[in-house]
Amino acid sequence: MAAGTLFTYPDNWRAFKAQVAAQYSGARLKVASVAPAFTFGQTNRTPAFLNNFPLGKVPAYQGDDGFCLFESNAIAHFLSNESLRGTTPQAAAQVLQWVSFADAEMVPPASAWVFPTLGIMQFNKQATEQAKEEVKKVLSVLNQHLNTRTFLVGERVSLADISVACSMLWLYKQVLEPSFRQPYPNVTRWFLTCVNQPQFKAVLGEVKLCDKMAQFDSKKFADMQPKKETSQTKKEKPVKEPAKPQEKKEKKKAVPAEEEMDECEAALAAEPRSKDPFAHLPKSSFVMDECKRKYSNEDTLTVAVPHFWETFDQEGYSIWYSEYKYPEELTQVFMSCNLISGMFQRLDKLRKNAFASVLLFGTNNDSCISGIWVFRGQELVFPLSEDWQIDYESYNWRKLDPNSQECKTMLKEYWSWEGEFKHVGKPFNQGRVFK
Numbered sequence: 001m002a003a004g005t006l007f008t009y010p011d012n013w014r015a016f017k018a019q020v021a022a023q024y025s026g027a028r029l030k031v032a033s034v035a036p037a038f039t040f041g042q043t044n045r046t047p048a049f050l051n052n053f054p055l056g057k058v059p060a061y062q063g064d065d066g067f068c069l070f071e072s073n074a075i076a077h078f079l080s081n082e083s084l085r086g087t088t089p090q091a092a093a094q095v096l097q098w099v100s101f102a103d104a105e106m107v108p109p110a111s112a113w114v115f116p117t118l119g120i121m122q123f124n125k126q127a128t129e130q131a132k133e134e135v136k137k138v139l140s141v142l143n144q145h146l147n148t149r150t151f152l153v154g155e156r157v158s159l160a161d162i163s164v165a166c167s168m169l170w171l172y173k174q175v176l177e178p179s180f181r182q183p184y185p186n187v188t189r190w191f192l193t194c195v196n197q198p199q200f201k202a203v204l205g206e207v208k209l210c211d212k213m214a215q216f217d218s219k220k221f222a223d224m225q226p227k228k229e230t231s232q233t234k235k236e237k238p239v240k241e242p243a244k245p246q247e248k249k250e251k252k253k254a255v256p257a258e259e260e261m262d263e264c265e266a267a268l269a270a271e272p273r274s275k276d277p278f279a280h281l282p283k284s285s286f287v288m289d290e291c292k293r294k295y296s297n298e299d300t301l302t303v304a305v306p307h308f309w310e311t312f313d314q315e316g317y318s319i320w321y322s323e324y325k326y327p328e329e330l331t332q333v334f335m336s337c338n339l340i341s342g343m344f345q346r347l348d349k350l351r352k353n354a355f356a357s358v359l360l361f362g363t364n365n366d367s368c369i370s371g372i373w374v375f376r377g378q379e380l381v382f383p384l385s386e387d388w389q390i391d392y393e394s395y396n397w398r399k400l401d402p403n404s405q406e407c408k409t410m411l412k413e414y415w416s417w418e419g420e421f422k423h424v425g426k427p428f429n430q431g432r433v434f435k
């Protein structure tokens with residue numbers, strides 16, 4: 001039985017496919033959609049996430065055994081049981097047919113029609129009218145197919161129903177008003193049957209069909225625009241979602257691309273802007289980036305350490321010694337290394353304001369972890385953000401006097417990964433540097 005975590009932003013219909021499938025199959029699925037576990041636009045851009053999911057897109061699945069998977073349909077398939085996937089080769093192929101139909105035929109016109117009503121895309125009459133026609137066509141196909149059937153494939157709910165119904169969620173909620181859906185009664189009957197199954201309900205909640213077709217919301221659209229322009233996350237966005245061919249065609253005809261947001265950008269825009277936790281501190285002359293560049297590219301003892309002491313600003317920054325509180329729990333060396341790397345990954349947003357070298361001393365079942373940290377400000381930084389609070393309480397922290405010989409020696413030893421490490425009493429084993 002699959003067990004793992006689904007990374008997504010809240011209320012993502014693509015993630016719903018996997019979540020509903022898991023409800024049917026009994027797969028144990030944790031959903032990470034809010035901080036501190038996952039913050040869309042941030043966590044999915046960290047090296048750790050990109051290492052597992054190179055597109056940086058969600059939903060993304062990581063099994064408790066480390067197995068990683070992206071693409072919502074693949075994740076939903078993986079989390080399904082045999083009955084959902086189709087129990088004969090024919091049924092399995094039909095499931096795939098409807099899953100592909102949802103993606104290729106349903107989602108593009110549905111998005112072109114619905115997005116302007118949500119204020120996340122500029123309205124274009126011609127594009128909307130064309131999208132409505134395309135939606136009518138796919139509704140006709142579905143209506144015909146469901147004339148003699150309760151579900152899309154076989155006699156039970158399958159991944160076909162899950163995929164198509166989740167792809168239609170926004171249509172039914174926003175624009176398919178009674179008169180528009182009236183010619184397609186089989187589709188609405190089927191849709192209601194699906195979303196009222198307990199396994200769907202557990203994920204989607206109550207689905208209320210739209211009473212009145214939503215129209216372009218210019219106010220919402222205008223509200224979204226400034227946010228988008230000032231959004232740092234937008235600038236930092238490493239991967240632009242390639243528009244599906246049909247959407248691309250629409251965009252060219254409709255409006256200049258920079259006026260539009262796709263649903264991911266809309267989800268990003270909806271994320272609360274995080275404040276700079278160091279905004280209250282006076283400017284500092286110390287250039288952390290330069291110090292890190294020296295450390296990465298030049299000799300540690302002859303260049304990086306002297307440069308650090310020449311430029312270090314004692315008022316603006318502080319130096320700390322950290323020591324893991326529970327060394328008796330450190331068994332396998334590789335697990336301890338993961339503990340350190342995991343902490344650094346979770347602190348990724350701190351990288352402009354902190355620098356650390358953390359070392360593992362000893363061997364399996366006899367080790368300890370300690371390190372030297374340089375932080376912006378004079379206080380421990382971790383309480384400043386919820387995202388940073390997962391690991392730091394497992395360490396004892398001691399502020400060092402930057403003028404003391406102790407501090408100078410420790411910094412030199414931890415940066416160069418060599419020396420006596422008098423306070424440790426164990427040979428150095430492995431190091432990790434947070435840059």
Ligand SMILES: N[C@@H](CCC(=O)N[C@@H](CS)C(=O)NCC(=O)O)C(=O)O
Nearest residue numbers: 014057058059071072239241263264
């Ligand atoms: N075909 C993919 C689409 C995934 C996708 O486009 N995800 C968007 C959210 S709507 C995303 O994570 N975008 C992040 C980014 O582009 O940086 C699937 O079905 O999983």
